[in-house]
Amino acid sequence: MDTLAIVILNYNGQSFLAKFLPIVLSYAEGYPVYVADSASTDHSVAYVRATFPNVRLIELPYNGGYAGGYNMALEYIRTHYGGARYYVLPNSDIEVTPGWISPILSLLEANPQIAACQPKIRSYSQRDQFEHAGAAGGFVDWLGYVFCRGRIFATFETDHGQYDDNRQVFWATGACLFVRADLFHQVGGFDASFFAHMEEIDLCWRLQRLGYQVWACGQSTVYHVGGGTLHKSNPQKTYLNYRNSLFMLYKNWPADGWLWGKFLLRLVLDGVSSLLFLKVGQWRDVLAIIRAHFAFYRHLPELHRQRKVLLQQQKADAVLYPHSIVWSYFMKGERLFKEMRDVSSVSQN
Template sequence: MKAPTVLTIILNYRTPDLTLKSAGAALRAMDGMPGEVLIVDNDSGDGSFARISAEAEARGWTAQGRLRVVDAGRNGGFGAGMNFGIRTGLSGGEAADFYYLLNSDAWPEPDAIRHLRDFLVTHPGAGLAGSFVEGEDGVPHRAAFRFPSIAGEFEMAARTGPVSRLLKSAIVAIPVPETETRVDWAAGASLMLRAEMLEQIGLFDETFFLYFEETDLCLRAARAGWDTYFLPQSKVIHLGSASTGMKDWPRTPSYWFESRRHYFAKNHGRPYAAAATLARVAGQAIWQMRRAVSGKPQADPDRFLRDLIFHDMRAGRQRPMRIPPFPVPHTVAKDKK
């Protein structure tokens, strides 16, 4: 029986050094496995494409036929860039059996990709599998989650022990599982997708520019009968927010609010989305009262609550979904020279 193929996709946006480090780690982890590594430049516009292409050629990666560098031609966000890579497929023109999505600031351990692939091979009901993620300091990152909900929004904003204990079953970020565990959704920093699942539910919804896209994909998969798993034996080092700058946001960008609202409105309806925002506002009010009493530091970017309400009020009608089908008429992307 022919071994299943894996296409590892790394999306670059103005992080060429990190992307090259990620690609090197991915190639080592892919050693002996049928498949390829594909670097997709998301229209960085800073010379990233030329630099990565030249460096990959100089290191002999492209000559071995194990790695290609392609230009998406536009920056449509994370989901659109990954969709471009999935549609590009393997260099022979065929689709892969599995697609491994890897952040440009993440580096898989030597057996990380193999663990994900082997698990999906032996668990035909699993559509997605995510990795254990930790920082360079060895501190584990939260990478396994429950789906967002009204109760979860309230708990997240309140940041108060009694509220969290009361709503513990709604807390979005769950403690890091120590064994293979079925979860609602897993972080897209290191996530493997089954092609058969994508054939059924389609690719990422490109309405999301950034954030909530993998949450939405896992929810669509779950509704179609596919499970998502977290595998602690698949280990990845992740810097976190290197290309988005989330850790240093002085103010939350518009696309985060738009993605959040689209997720709730699309999957649960506009009244539910409005209720989720009201729950967030109510939880935030509790947190602000705690801050006033205890002198706790600010925990959100500037004007977060004001921006949240503003974006919800001006949202208007629900945006149309943009979910490309899989498979699609295949056109192998041309490597720019």
């Protein structure tokens, strides 16, 4: 069994593989590199096979998105290659750096309670700034809205070393997720119904409910292009983000009697965000938000079944940010992580 498997999921990303796969191979520190191709219709498979003979190529039967694709790929690695103790899942548009692996593996080895971890994620195009997808570690507020150290909504901090520490967070980004292989398979991997977006947050929430922790490592840095498969302006991305946020919240919220009150507030706030989209003429995003809510209602029976199972398995509570990030950001003007109330204790249990 390998200590670490580096697994890149690809869908029609030949240009990213050409640009970033050689860098991954250069800084792989001797660990095997896999490319799992999700039935691409470009020439990705032929390109990898011809250009990178040392890469272990996995050809998946269909495009199951990030969630389903990685579930299939990691199960294949476990059954056909003997598995690994840890997986790292860098997006195909991630540029890794020298020494990006060792600090995180050291952290995982030193603390067996850490189930998942991430490096700092900086922007490929604005290299001194944190990037949208994960920045320096993520959090979830009491309504299920997500934010990060270094990135809250449209505010992106410049990296001055303010997050060079190692600390517990709520979620580690799927852009470059390190996870213990045995725990990944124990909890059933990602929820494939998410397809893409927020599946890693759902996974991290489930891991914490079993008593494990999620950390961010400030000694490791990678750069992310972002939107490589689905651009942020695509209404389908809006749909998946809103829908999956509701999926995640319903499945994982503890049994405290406030669940439907929170969904009522979410309905109001999501409606306000629809008006903001409408104001700038993005009516397709408005329709995407409406579709997301109806999809949530359609999936309620299955989500309720999952919720019951998760409540039965729960051993610990995950610590959410106890305030509304929407209120803090838009009404109080708290644009930086350090300005937020009670944030120093979040996930530091």
